[in-house]
Amino acid sequence: MKRAPTDLLTDLYQLTMAAGYFHRGVHEKRVSFELFVRRLPPYRRYMVFAGLETVLEHLRALRFTEAHLDYLRSVPALRPAMSFELCEYLRDFRFSGEVWAMPEGTVAFAQEPLIRITGTLFEAQLVETYLLSAINTETAAASKAARVVGAAQGRQVMEFGSRRTSPEEAVMTARAAYLAGFTATSNVEAGYRWDIPLAGTAAHSWTMAHATEREAFEAYLAVYPKERTTLLVDTYDTLDGVRNAIRAAPGGLGGVRLDSGDLDALARGSRALLDEAGLKDTRIVATGDLNEHKIAALLGAGAPVDVFGVGTELARCVDSPNLGAVYKMVHDHDADRPVLKLSEGKATLPGVHQVYRVIRDDRARRDIIGTQGEFHVDAEPLLVPWMKDGALCRPLPSLAAIRKTCRHQLAALPEDVRRIDDTATAPYPVATSDVLNDLLVEVQRRSREEQGELQ
Numbered sequence: 029m030k031r032a033p034t035d036l037l038t039d040l041y042q043l044t045m046a047a048g049y050f051h052r053g054v055h056e057k058r059v060s061f062e063l064f065v066r067r068l069p070p071y072r073r074y075m076v077f078a079g080l081e082t083v084l085e086h087l088r089a090l091r092f093t094e095a096h097l098d099y100l101r102s103v104p105a106l107r108p109a110m111s112f113e114l115c116e117y118l119r120d121f122r123f124s125g126e127v128w129a130m131p132e133g134t135v136a137f138a139q140e141p142l143i144r145i146t147g148t149l150f151e152a153q154l155v156e157t158y159l160l161s162a163i164n165t166e167t168a169a170a171s172k173a174a175r176v177v178g179a180a181q182g183r184q185v186m187e188f189g190s191r192r193t194s195p196e197e198a199v200m201t202a203r204a205a206y207l208a209g210f211t212a213t214s215n216v217e218a219g220y221r222w223d224i225p226l227a228g229t230a231a232h233s234w235t236m237a238h239a240t241e242r243e244a245f246e247a248y249l250a251v252y253p254k255e256r257t258t259l260l261v262d263t264y265d266t267l268d269g270v271r272n273a274i275r276a277a278p279g280g281l282g283g284v285r286l287d288s289g290d291l292d293a294l295a296r297g298s299r300a301l302l303d304e305a306g307l308k309d310t311r312i313v314a315t316g317d318l319n320e321h322k323i324a325a326l327l328g329a330g331a332p333v334d335v336f337g338v339g340t341e342l343a344r345c346v347d348s349p350n351l352g353a354v355y356k357m358v359h360d361h362d363a364d365r366p367v368l369k370l371s372e373g374k375a376t377l378p379g380v381h382q383v384y385r386v387i388r389d390d391r392a393r394r395d396i397i398g399t400q401g402e403f404h405v406d407a408e409p410l411l412v413p414w415m416k417d418g419a420l421c422r423p424l425p426s427l428a429a430i431r432k433t434c435r436h437q438l439a440a441l442p443e444d445v446r447r448i449d450d451t452a453t454a455p456y457p458v459a460t461s462d463v464l465n466d467l468l469v470e471v472q473r474r475s476r477e478e479q480g481e482l483q
Contacts, residue, residue: 384402
């Protein structure tokens with residue numbers, strides 16, 4: 029089975045439209061598209077923006093090879109458009125546009141543009157699918173991870189979701205979780221790419237491969253230092269597993285991992301056994317289909333858990349798997365014409381936008397969606413330039429720097445906005461500016477008149 033070339037990770041209709049623009053002679057028209065989330069998922073009060081680095085690296089590398097062109101010429105829906113001239117254009121194609129976006133780790137809200145692409149109609153249209161795929165996936169994971177970190181109340185949280193999603197998505201999920209505050213991942217590729225700390229324990233199969241649980245623990249500790257090792261103790265009877273771990277590691281052990289059963293009761297029982305054996309520094313690690321609500325409940329009940337591992341609920345964003353980001357044209361620069369969509373329930377805002385965050389006393393007070401270049405007292409613009417003429421115009425921040433940005437952004441939110449419970453509360457205030465409101469009225473009026481004249 030042939031693996032799809034990376035640069036063909038798009039929907040067919042992006043290519044048919046781009047080819048149509050070329051043949052109609054409008055492919056070089058200069059336009060702006062913006063990517064945003066229409067509405068937050070249920071019970072969510074904010075997002076953590078992630079995926080920008082993935083997008084920028086893709087745009088910089090975007091190419092059409094001879095193998096790509098041969099394949100596209102064979103696609104029935106594209107064959108009529110794949111002329112010699114279009115193939116020559118694709119052969120020389122490079123992304124040449126501008127990218128403005130919020131820095132990764134920024135807290136964002138519904139309707140706020142996260143990324144703006146300005147360039148030719150051909151290139152701005154062509155990249156839509158990849159942008160939506162990357163931003164939907166990574167922002168959803170980072171947003172979920174931030175909630176989990178908040179629920180953990182300063183305790184360490186490890187990401188264990190690799191086996192629940194596709195291989196590459198697993199790597200990006202690990203990155204998104206780490207930038208949102210997780211302390212480690214089990215995904216070795218993510219550790220290799222970004223120097224994210226790695227964590228993990230031997231699986232149940234290690235224990236089952238030995239005659240007894242104690243023998244399995246002793247064999248593992250013969251290879252790895254006991255003070256840094258966590259043993260999985262629930263293969264048979266969990267508390268007996270703790271006892272066997274204590275016998276296998278007299279004088280010290282890094283931790284014991286509880287992966288099933290009543291985690292509250294088992295954590296209490298494990299803590300008692302460990303303390304009685306003098307292993308007061310041995311940590312209790314809890315895993316097993318955890319999410320922010322289960323973690324909050326455990327800590328609220330006083331469970332003595334030191335570290336949490338979260339996998340499926342993060343990798344699949346089980347409670348909200350579809351972030352629902354969209355990517356829409358907002359301005360035709362050649363005609364100096366703001367554009368919008370008027371569909372019921374899916375209307376968009378016209379023009380090139382900026383998000384202004386009002387900060388007072390190191391606290392985020394409200395956001396204003398306005399036009400580029402407005403001034404608002406005590407407000408800072410959130411979107412900044414990242415690419416110009418197809419090249420980076422500022423260095424990409426390290427993952428450590430993005431992690432710091434996220435921590436500061438979350439700390440600046442009102443406490444009520446950071447809550448993870450499902451009770452209805454007042455949302456973080458986001459409003460459109462007077463300038464944008466006036467523009468919206470004018471463009472709506474003009475659009476209705478133009479469409480009426482054409483019918």
